[in-house]
Amino acid sequence: MTSTHKSWIRHFHVCLIQPLRGLTSDMGRFHYLLGTVLLFICSFLWVGSSLRREPEPSRISLAYGSCPCADDREKVTAPEPTSAVQLPDPTPEVTPPTPAPSSYLPVINSHDNVQSAFPLKLWQKAGSKGIGPDRSNDIQSWLKKNPYLRHEILTDGSADQYVRENFADFPEIRDLYLSLPVPILKADLLRQLILYNDGGIWSDLDVTCHHPIDIWIPEEYRDKTNVVVGLEFDGSQFASWTVMTKPRTSHSVAVVKYVVEKLQASAAEHNITTAELNMTMISDVVDVTGPQAMTVALLQNLEKEMEMPIGRANITHIMQPTLLQDVLVLPNAAFASLQAGHPEDRGPYLVEHHYAGSWKNTQGGEGLGLDSA
Ligand SMILES: *[C@@H]1O[C@H](CO)[C@@H](O)[C@H](O)[C@H]1NC(C)=O
Ligand SMILES: *[C@@H]1O[C@H](CO)[C@@H](O)[C@H](O)[C@H]1NC(C)=O
Numbered sequence: 001m002t003s004t005h006k007s008w009i010r011h012f013h014v015c016l017i018q019p020l021r022g023l024t025s026d027m028g029r030f031h032y033l034l035g036t037v038l039l040f041i042c043s044f045l046w047v048g049s050s051l052r053r054e055p056e057p058s059r060i061s062l063a064y065g066s067c068p069c070a071d072d073r074e075k076v077t078a079p080e081p082t083s084a085v086q087l088p089d090p091t092p093e094v095t096p097p098t099p100a101p102s103s104y105l106p107v108i109n110s111h112d113n114v115q116s117a118f119p120l121k122l123w124q125k126a127g128s129k130g131i132g133p134d135r136s137n138d139i140q141s142w143l144k145k146n147p148y149l150r151h152e153i154l155t156d157g158s159a160d161q162y163v164r165e166n167f168a169d170f171p172e173i174r175d176l177y178l179s180l181p182v183p184i185l186k187a188d189l190l191r192q193l194i195l196y197n198d199g200g201i202w203s204d205l206d207v208t209c210h211h212p213i214d215i216w217i218p219e220e221y222r223d224k225t226n227v228v229v230g231l232e233f234d235g236s237q238f239a240s241w242t243v244m245t246k247p248r249t250s251h252s253v254a255v256v257k258y259v260v261e262k263l264q265a266s267a268a269e270h271n272i273t274t275a276e277l278n279m280t281m282i283s284d285v286v287d288v289t290g291p292q293a294m295t296v297a298l299l300q301n302l303e304k305e306m307e308m309p310i311g312r313a314n315i316t317h318i319m320q321p322t323l324l325q326d327v328l329v330l331p332n333a334a335f336a337s338l339q340a341g342h343p344e345d346r347g348p349y350l351v352e353h354h355y356a357g358s359w360k361n362t363q364g365g366e367g368l369g370l371d372s373a
């Protein structure tokens with residue numbers, strides 16, 4: 001009991017009980033005692049109720065809560081951040097990743113978490129010869145159609161540094177990437193590492209953008225999509241020249257894992273390290289890092305997550321955007337209209353791929369590898 005309460009009790013005795021004693025001098029002793037006991041009970045109840053009220057003066061501000069005007073509501077809610085209550089941290093970066101038992105790289109944007117927006121950033125990579133006038137026009141097409149798009153073109157050196165910095169905690173992946181001696185293998189793996197780590201849009205340099213990114217996803221799929229892929233002209237394989245993802249999806253993890261394992265397996269098959277993989281083996285390797293690898297890995301992962309059979313049949317020759325869980329598959333008109341003969345019955349031509357990757361053309365062109373399916 002605080003000294004305030006003791007002094008109040010003294011106050012009761014002095015102001016009420018002592019005068020009562022005088023008044024009741026000719027009444028029976030029993031009545032006097034009864035009155036005193038009742039007064040004590042009353043004073044204890046009063047002290048008790050004031051004890052409950054007194055330590056919480058902030059509750060008084062609750063009176064504002066009954067006022068419907070917005071200004072007063074703000075006065076009530078404003079002091080809340082200063083309270084000791086632990087607020088959830090608003091930055092998603094600090095959210096602990098959800099480690100799956102088979103966790104390879106941590107996942108943040110899983111199929112039951114589709115709230116975040118696609119990063120509006122375009123990632124590209126320049127070859128050792130730099131960027132010619134045709135490629136400059138292609139780059140401008142992206143920036144003109146999407147004025148708010150951030151843009152980064154990596155070089156061989158800055159791509160190595162990107163992987164060193166962002167995959168420092170995953171030395172197996174980092175060291176494999178840095179060890180690869182063949183540029184096309186690095187380029188294939190690099191796009192998957194960026195799409196995993198940062199998300200946004202990967203596009204090869206020989207791609208023209210014809211429509212702003214905001215129309216790529218139909219309205220009904222806006223809140224459901226974490227990954228956007230388009231079919232190649234053959235209508236049954238995902239193009240890898242242009243891909244849009246959110247960061248750290250389970251699908252990107254699956255693709256990175258698939259590519260890394262296939263590279264390691266290819267090296268093991270030839271009794272060499274990944275640092276010794278060379279052009280002689282590229283005919284084997286292109287299928288394990290390129291669009292074929294991405295298609296197989298994505299479909300396998302969807303089948304696993306959706307717990308139902310998912311395969312080429314679910315994507316082949318689709319006529320409109322098709323959502324498989326959180327992966328939106330666009331018909332071949334979207335990314336491969338040129339090669340598909342400009343079909344008019346399956347939506348807009350979003351981007352155009354020029355197949356300018358010179359060494360791929362000497363190898364038959366990436367889009368011609370149909371027999372590998
Ligand atoms: C790889 O090495 C193992 C033993 O070290 C050998 O048995 C096998 O034949 C080799 N394979 C190739 C393709 O050289
Ligand atoms: C690639 O490596 C294999 C095995 O080490 C070797 O036989 C071949 O000559 C190499 N090819 C090139 C182009 O370096």
Ligand SMILES: *[C@@H]1O[C@H](CO)[C@@H](O)[C@H](O)[C@H]1NC(C)=O
Binds near residue numbers: 308309310314324
């Ligand atoms: C995919 O196709 C299979 C048949 O090949 C079918 O059983 C399954 O329901 C399809 N899945 C979706 C999501 O359409």
